Amino acid sequence: MSVFENAKSNLEKVSGYMKLSDKEMNLLLSHKAVRKAKLRVRGKEYDAWRIVHNDALGPSKGGIRFHPKVSEDEVKSLSFWMSFKTSLAGLPYGGAKGGVKINPKELDQKTLEEVSRAYMKAFHEFMGQDKDIPAPDVYTNAQIMGWMLDEFEKIKGKHEPGFITGKPIELGGSELRADATSKGGKIILDLLMEKLGRKIDETTVAIQGFGNAGMNIAKMLHDEGYDIIAVSDSKGGILNKQGLDIEKAMKTKQEEKTVVKYDDAEQISNEQILELDVDVLVLAALENQITKENAGSVRAGIILELANGPVTSEADDILHEKDVIVVPDILANAGGVVVSYEEWAQNRTGNILSMEYLEKVLQDRMVNAFNRTYDLYKSEESFTMRNAAYVLAAKRILSAERYRGRLD
Helix, strand or coil: CCHHHHHHHHHHHHHHHHCCCHHHHHHHHCCCEEEEEEEEECCEEEEEEEEEEECCCCCEEEEEEEECCCCHHHHHHHHHHHHHHHHHCCCCCEEEEEEEECCHHHCCHHHHHHHHHHHHHHHHHHCECCCEEEEECCCCCHHHHHHHHHHHHHHHCCCCHHHCCCCCHHHCCCCCHHHHHHHHHHHHHHHHHHHHCCCHHHCEEEEECCCHHHHHHHHHHHHHCCEEEEEEECCEEEECCCCCCHHHHHHHHHHHCCHHHCCCCEEECHHHHCCCCCCEEEECCCCCCECCCCHHHCCCCEEEECCCCCECHHHHHHHHHCCCEEECHHHHCCHHHHHHHHHHHHHHHCCCCCHHHHHHHHHHHHHHHHHHHHHHHHHCCCCCHHHHHHHHHHHHHHHHHHHCCCCC
16 A cells, blocks of 8 residues: 555544545545656756645645655655644644655765755745745755855845755744644643553653654653653664663764664664554654554553554554544644744744744644644544544635535
8 A cells, every 4th residue: 555545544434423525535645746857967867846735724844855756656645644634733834745766874974965955946936935835854954054045035036044944043043843743742642641651751752753743752751750661763773771861872873873773772773663562663764664564563551643644444444443543644743844844934924933932832732733633533432533523624624625615
């Protein structure tokens, strides 16, 4: 099953409950624009995409990832999830996503800058603060956003910082943006633990993916009292059932470029970390990590999807039968786009927002989205949390489409 077929399957699961017409289904599953380019940099060509799924609620919003496995199918899925994520969070955005099929780990800074600028040259005419607003994603960061902003403004001949979010603070970025995804995920997990009556200091956690999001949430959860016993990155993982020293793990990752060099733990694979006997499994890597082949071996009681699409639709069904609660990506990792919205609003108004204000807005929006999702999930016996999140998100998109006259 392709990544987008997986996304489609999740929508089909609630289509009967929502009584969606063929026209409504087609609208939700179609993309407004699928654009592809060849970026020519230093004698090499790299495939690049910018795909807009829907813009009924407002200008499209979504990150740009640099990864050797980026594909059109993946970017279409990510743009679809962004539409649903922004809708569920109550933001005035549609969904989009971008990607370049490249391995940034093999590039020096100058080449990385040239690729970033080439991306803007390829897609700038379709972007802008009122059109389509990119942001960082896998293997992209504030510096890359800064280069892209600079190239965009050179082409347009004016300053337009609201065109892109996740920028350096000096270029109009937000203080909270770097760890907003992780902060939002922690807020959601804490709320779920409270609903379930679980004690944080008696909760074991494993985290697949020790990049920016995984590393930040590991530190946040550890500081709160959760017991982090395993983490992994693209090269493998580490396990210590007595608990990891997260500061030491972070230092090892920064110095050695991988956590597997951590010296006080058992080495495990990325596949093994998914099957550990823990209370909470945080998925902070890539798509399709838990599938129908390994879902039956998952022993965690709660899965928090900090990455996009890490659990397939078929695996969802198996996990539901095992009474595993999966907190869906469009809820769990929405903190990034919530803070991106505030950065966009700040750039448009010139009103610089304080950290205190940003943290309150993030808390309020995440709590609101969680409560609405959880209440619907508990009211329908057969529902998963993903079912509930999809229903709420789809209803808002369709309502906007109807007010625009695009639906009968």
